[in-house]
Amino acid sequence: MDTIWFPDLSQCEGSKYKALVDAIRDAIANDQLKEGDKLPPVRELGWKLKVTPGTVARAYTCLTTDGFLKAEVGRGTFVAALGSQKIVPIQPFTPEEWPDEINLLSPLLPDVGQSEAIRDAYLKMAEMLPDETMIRYPSTQRERPARQAVMNWIARLPLGMFDVDDIVLTYGGQSAILSIFQTVLKGATPIVFAEDLTYSGFRHAAQLVRADVVSIACDSEGLLPDALEKACQQHAGQILCTSPEMHNPTAQRTNLTRRKEIAEIARNYDLQIMEDNCYSMSDTDLPSYRALLPKLTWYVSSLSKVFSPSLRIGYVVAPTGRAGDLRRTTQYSHFGIAKPVADLATLLLNSGKVDEIKTKMLGVLRARIKVAVNILGGFDLKWHEDAPFLWLSLPRGWRAASFCRAAEKEGLLVRSADDFALIDGRAPHAIRISVNAHISLACYDDAMVRLRRILLNPPDQIEI
Known part of the structure; x- marks a missing residue:
């Protein structure tokens, strides 16, 4: 059944993402949300709480992974059956680790010395x-x-x-x-x-x-x-x-x-x-x-x-x-x-520190490239383990501009192929995904998972 439940995060001083996870878990524990109840759509809840859709999507993803919620394609997100929850403590991520907006526009290098x-x-x-x-x-x-x-x-x-x-x-x-x-x-x-x-x-x-x-x-x-x-x-x-x-x-x-x-x-x-x-x-x-x-x-x-x-x-x-x-x-x-x-x-x-630091930096970049390839490798992806970015040709149904807009609504900033085409040139329907080493590896993993979800759900309407 649909629900008009909305949490109150007005007193939250820390991470909005973590606060929303806690609020939904508390609502389930206190029977404010019952098995089968439908959660508000991501964009609607984001607008209501004055947070980005990406913040809501991350909270829903975490709770779905832990068994508190279940997502049904085309229908929405619902409270899962009692007993399906995993007894896993929620990790106290800081706002810096889980920002509302993840910048994948240009490579952001780690500080390794x-x-x-x-x-x-x-x-x-x-x-x-x-x-x-x-x-x-x-x-x-x-x-x-x-x-x-x-x-x-x-x-x-x-x-x-x-x-x-x-x-x-x-x-x-x-x-x-x-x-x-x-x-x-x-x-x-x-x-x-x-x-x-x-x-x-x-x-x-x-x-x-x-x-x-x-x-x-x-x-x-x-x-x-x-x-x-x-x-x-x-x-x-x-x-x-x-x-x-x-x-x-x-x-x-x-x-x-x-x-x-x-x-x-x-x-x-x-x-x-x-x-x-x-x-x-x-x-x-x-x-x-x-x-x-x-x-x-x-x-x-x-x-x-x-x-x-x-x-x-x-x-x-x-x-x-x-x-x-x-x-x-x-x-x-x-x-x-x-x-x-x-x-x-x-x-x-x-x-000699430049070479030492470059070696350490390559280790960090390669770990993130590996994460991206493991999650997005089923698509037409070009990459090199030493390159701080990946090139993704979009699947049928997506145009570069509409994909970038959809990603931005989820708090993910990626660069369209249009940015690399000459003024009179034609750009393919593709995007560049940069490595962001200013966020945790877990956060980068989550960003790639959300990009994959967007890729698998192209818009129904045709842009004219």
């Missing part, structure tokens, strides 16, 4: 003897120790021949992208090539320099060589933006054969390449475009995705002989990297 490492570096910086550089503008020579630290850190990567003078420091990866565009692009309306689904920062940087972006079709191995060559024949493209090692948003990796084909086309058309490797968390056994085309490739990365995005420390390994051009652009833009930032980067990289 970064804060302490940064604090220790600050303390060492405070103990440094002051010298005349403290009151001078930054310069190429003064930031050399930071560039040397970067060089030592990436020396094991297959980037081809380079030295410390080929490295240019920037304020994060996005600053590097914009600076490269400002250095490379010529003409009133320059042309940039990019994958048909790609990191939106390429598009935003292109807009700032008034460049047009032409999309290049891809398959499961990355850029299609035929599509790139056709674009080169039809457009005067000056630079190709690509992420062969860890593609954002699909987590795909370009194989060696495809890399060589793309490199040959770029060489034939004198096409420069911007190789974005910001999301790669582990070393690679494949040569980069910088190794295959050392005179045409700008290799971009940063400490944001592997250590902390708050630092805004990025770097570029420039093509042979082009570092001076890029360094001139950065000097004209912001007079170089501030000394405290450069000193901080030097201390962190030379300490």
Whole structure:
């Protein structure tokens, strides 16, 4: 039977989720709710209690798991039969562990020692003897120790021949992208090539320099060589933006054969390449475009995705002989990297803590990727254990926009494929699900379960 029962949570000072669980359990124990009584719909109860639908859904899920409630597809949620309850104490989750809104839009890294490492570096910086550089503008020579630290850190990567003078420091990866565009692009309306689904920062940087972006079709191995060559024949493209090692948003990796084909086309058309490797968390056994085309490739990365995005420390390994051009652009833009930032980067990289922290971080990320794959693996899911996000092609009945709205109503924020398509491009019905390591593993597990439930229940009506 239906019930008009609504709890009073107005005096609740802690977690609304836990308070609702306690209220329903108490109502069942006191016979306010009896076997077979129907609970209010999620959205109705959420509106009544002034909480998100996701909070109500989590409470219902917990009580269903423990046997106090039962859910019937198409009918609703009901009080379960007496005796079906499990004698399991409710865990006292804090509001931070079970937030009303779970952010799966962008990867949120765990703190596995970064804060302490940064604090220790600050303390060492405070103990440094002051010298005349403290009151001078930054310069190429003064930031050399930071560039040397970067060089030592990436020396094991297959980037081809380079030295410390080929490295240019920037304020994060996005600053590097914009600076490269400002250095490379010529003409009133320059042309940039990019994958048909790609990191939106390429598009935003292109807009700032008034460049047009032409999309290049891809398959499961990355850029299609035929599509790139056709674009080169039809457009005067000056630079190709690509992420062969860890593609954002699909987590795909370009194989060696495809890399060589793309490199040959770029060489034939004198096409420069911007190789974005910001999301790669582990070393690679494949040569980069910088190794295959050392005179045409700008290799971009940063400490944001592997250590902390708050630092805004990025770097570029420039093509042979082009570092001076890029360094001139950065000097004209912001007079170089501030000394405290450069000193901080030097201390962190030379300490060896960045690699230690990256290893710990990978352990946390892999655990969450495993959870997501175990729960969502029955769908068309693309993932890599070292990528902090997953790419999900939506099942029939769902469109990306409507799915994102449905997820948001349940307190889950995911990113639509539309966010990665170019302005005139067509996006598939897909979403990117990012790892959130600011919440507990149990909470992340629950978020994936709720995403799965939404996926299995597409809307009946057709969007027109």
